[in-house]
Amino acid sequence: EVQLLESGGGLVQPGGSLRLSCAASRFTFSDYGMTWVRQAPGKGLEWVSCISSRGDNTYYADSVRGRFTVSRDNSKNTLYLQMSSLRDEDTAVYYCARGGDYRHLDYWGQGTLVTVSS
């Protein structure tokens, strides 16, 4: 069964930075686009970013463009989300998911909580 395991969440002050990781296993990571989705407390799902299978195309929601950077290391089967200039409204559970880039999201990780607060 496909596994996705996020890490790197935590408490950070407004204006701070954080890097999330998503370790993938049990599938050929380099064959798939990958996506980050977040969910603020008590709210719905919000798409954050997608990256193509080779990492040569990246896409961002308007709310994070210019502050977040998605990347991947196919040799390590790992997806990343570098977050900077964090705001209170970035507080959410961040999920990585397999798919995006014209593909549905068929597997999701358990999520990692990012709390932005002073």
Next chain:
Amino acid sequence: DIQMTQSPSSLSASLGDRVTITCRASQDISNYLAWYQQKPGKVPKLLIYAASTLQSGVPSRFSGSGSGTDFTLTINSLQPEDVATYYCQKYNSAPRITFGPGTRVDIK
């Protein structure tokens, strides 16, 4: 940007009822439409993709239909384990992915 709307925002139905949730895209998205189920405190789960294809392992009481701008998720014979919030999602052109606001389903 293409916007996704869902109706109703919430519903209560009796066990065994047939439940229908609608999703509308502001522009034609062909069949690039997926449905997800999120139970309280849990990770979202893919139910249906390409508007009507049932994901492996999903009970057959779930079905999807539609194309273009109007889509439907149907739950035949509502079960206690179906209490959840259901999201539609489009995954065609930029922005690549947009979720609907969700429909909360409870048991009456």
